[in-house]
Amino acid sequence: MKIFKDSIMIGLGIISAAFGLKGFLLSSHFIDGGVTGISMLVADLSAIPISILIFVINVPFLWLGYKKLGLYFAIKSTIAIGLLSVSLVFINFPDVTHDKLLTAVFGGVFIGTGSGLAIRGGAVLDGTEIAAVLVSKKTQLLKVSDFILLLNVLIFGLAAFFLGVEPAMYSILTYMAAAKMIDFILNGIEQYSGITVISLHSEAIRRAITVTLGRGVTIYQGKSGYGKDGHINDPRDIVFTVATRLEIPLLKQTILRIDPKAFIVQQSIDDTTGGLLKRKGLH
Numbered sequence: 334m335k336i337f338k339d340s341i342m343i344g345l346g347i348i349s350a351a352f353g354l355k356g357f358l359l360s361s362h363f364i365d366g367g368v369t370g371i372s373m374l375v376a377d378l379s380a381i382p383i384s385i386l387i388f389v390i391n392v393p394f395l396w397l398g399y400k401k402l403g404l405y406f407a408i409k410s411t412i413a414i415g416l417l418s419v420s421l422v423f424i425n426f427p428d429v430t431h432d433k434l435l436t437a438v439f440g441g442v443f444i445g446t447g448s449g450l451a452i453r454g455g456a457v458l459d460g461t462e463i464a465a466v467l468v469s470k471k472t473q474l475l476k477v478s479d480f481i482l483l484l485n486v487l488i489f490g491l492a493a494f495f496l497g498v499e500p501a502m503y504s505i506l507t508y509m510a511a512a513k514m515i516d517f518i519l520n521g522i523e524q525y526s527g528i529t530v531i532s533l534h535s536e537a538i539r540r541a542i543t544v545t546l547g548r549g550v551t552i553y554q555g556k557s558g559y560g561k562d563g564h565i566n567d568p569r570d571i572v573f574t575v576a577t578r579l580e581i582p583l584l585k586q587t588i589l590r591i592d593p594k595a596f597i598v599q600q601s602i603d604d605t606t607g608g609l610l611k612r613k614g615l616h
Contacts, residue, residue, distance in 0.1 A: 338454075339409070339454040339455050339456075340454070341454075342450045342451070342453050342454035343409065343412075343413050343450070343451050343454035343455075343456050344416075345447075345450050346413070346446070346447040346448065346449070346450030346451035346454065346458060347413060347416050347417050347420055347447065347451070347458070348420065348424075348447070349443050349444075349446045349447035349450065350417055350443065350444050350446075350447025350448060350451075350458055351417060351420040351421055351424060351426065351447070352426050352443050352447075353439075353440045353441070353442070353443030353444035353445075353446075353447065354369075354373075354383070354421060354440070354444065355421060355424075355425075355426040355428075356426040356427060356428065356429045356440075356443070357428075357429060357430070357436045357437075357439055357440030357443065358373065358436065358437075358440040358444075358507065359373070359383065360428050360431075361431075361433060361436045361437075361440075361500075361503075362377055362496060362500055363433075363436060363437055363440060363500055363503050363504045363507050364377075364488070364489075364492055364496075364500075364504045364507070365440075365441065365444055365504070365507050365508055365511055366461070366481070366484070366485040366488060366489075366508040366511070366512075367459040367460075367461035367462075367481070367484070367485070367488075368387070368390050368391050368394065368459045368460050368461050369387065369444070369458070369459050370485070370488045370489075370492075370504070370508070371386075371390055371488060372386035372387045372390055374488065374491060374492055374495065374496075375390075377495070377496060378495055382421075382422070383421060384418040384419070384421040384422045385418070387414065387417060387418050387421070388414055388415060388418045390460075391414050391459070391460045393460070394460020394461070394463045394464055395407055395410055395411050395414070395460060395463075397460075397463050397464065398410055398457075398460070398463045401463075402463070405455075406455065406456070409454070409455055409456040410456040410457045410458075410460075412456075413451055413454075413456040413457070413458055414457075414458060414460075417458055433503055434503075434506075436503070437503040437504070437506040437507045437510070438506060438507070438510050439510075440507050440510075441506065441507035441508060441509065441510025441511040441512075441514070442510050442511070442514050444507070444511045444514075445510060445511030445512065445513065445514025445515045445518070446514050446518060448511065448514075448515050448518075449514060449515040449516075449517070449518025449519055450518060452515070452518075452519060453518065453519065461481060461484060462481070485508060489501050489504055489505055489508075492504050524577065524578050524601065524602075525575050525576070525577060525578075525601075525602040526575070526576060526577070526578060526581055526599050526600065526601055526602060527573065527574075527575050527599070527600050527601075527602050528573070528574050528575070528576060528581070528584060528585075528597065528598070528599055529571060529572070529573050529597070529598040529599075529600075530571070530572040530573075530574075530588055530595055530596070530597055530598075531555070531569060531571050531572075531595070531596040531598075532569075532572070532588075532591075532592045532594070532595040532596065533569065533592065534591050534592040534595070535552070535569065535570035535571070535572050536570065537591050537592075538572050538587075538588055538591050538592065538595070539552065539570075539572055541587050541588070541591060542572070542574055542584070542587070542588075545587065546580075546583070546584065546587065548574050548575075548576060548580075548584075549574065549575075550572055550573065550574045551572075551573045551574070552570050552571070552572060552573075553570070553571035553572075553573060554568065554570065554571075555568070555569050555570070555571045556568055556569065557569055575602060581599070585597060
C-alpha cells in the first residue's frame with residue numbers, strides 16, 4: 334500500500350511539473366531555480382532539448398543520492414526524473430496563457446506542487462536538494478537553505494545576462510511561487526509550531542493544555558534570570574507543547590486567560606514524530 338501511495342504521489346508530481354514547464358514557462362523563456370533552471374537556461378542557449386538536459390544534469394546528483402541516501406531513494410528518483418523527461422517529449426500540454434505575470438506565478442505553482450508531491454512520495458524531481466544537504470554536512474558555513482539560495486542567485490544572474498533582466502525577474506517570481514508550494518505541500522496548513530510558556534501559574538497552564546485541550550506537554554525546570562517582580566533565581570516550571578497553526582489562537586487564549594503576564598515564545602517546527610500530535614494529511 335505504501336509503494337502504491339508513493340507511486341501515485343510521484344506520478345501526480347510528474348504530471349504537475351511537466352504541465353508547469355510546457356503549459357507556462359517554456360514558451361515564455363522563463364526559468365525556475367535549481368537543476369531545472371539550469372536545464373531550461375542551457376536549452377534556451379543551445380539546441381539541446383530540455384527533456385535530455387533535465388535527466389543528464391541530474392545524473393551526478395542521483396549518484397550522490399545513491400551513495401548517501403540509499404539505493405531505494407536513487408531508483409525512485411531516477412525513475413521519476415526519467416518519466417518527467419519522457420512526459421516533456423510525448424505529452425502535449427496547451428499553452429495556457431501569454432500573460433507574463435500569470436505565466437511566472439502559475440508555472441511556479443505547478444512546478445512546486447510537482448516537486449512537493451514527489452518528495453512526499455520519497456523521490457526528487459530536482460537534484461539540488463541532495464547537493465545542498467551534502468554541502469551543509471561538509472561545512473559549518475552554509476546551511477541547506479544558504480546553498481540553495483547561492484546557487485539560485487548564480488542561476489538568475491546568468492539568466493539576466495543571457496536572457497535579459499525582465500525574464501530573469503519573472504523567473505525569480507516563478508522560483509518564489511514554486512518554493513512556497515513545496516513548503517505548503519510538505520508542511521500543509523497544519524504546520525507545527527513549538528510553544529514555550531514561562532509563567533508563575535505553570536501548573537494551571539499545564540492542566541488546561543493537557544485536560545481541556547488534550548495536548549501533550551513537556552515540563553522544564555528553570556530559574557528566573559530577571560524580573561520586575563524581584564524573583565531572581567526563583568525556580569519555575571517551563572511548559573513546552575507543540576500545536577498546529579490552526580490550534581495556536583485557542584492555545585494562546587487559554588494561556589493568557591490563566592496568566593495575562595505569561596511569557597510565550599513560538600517557533601516553527603518542520604516536522605514531528607510520535608506523541609499526541611495529529612497526523613498530517615498525505616503522511
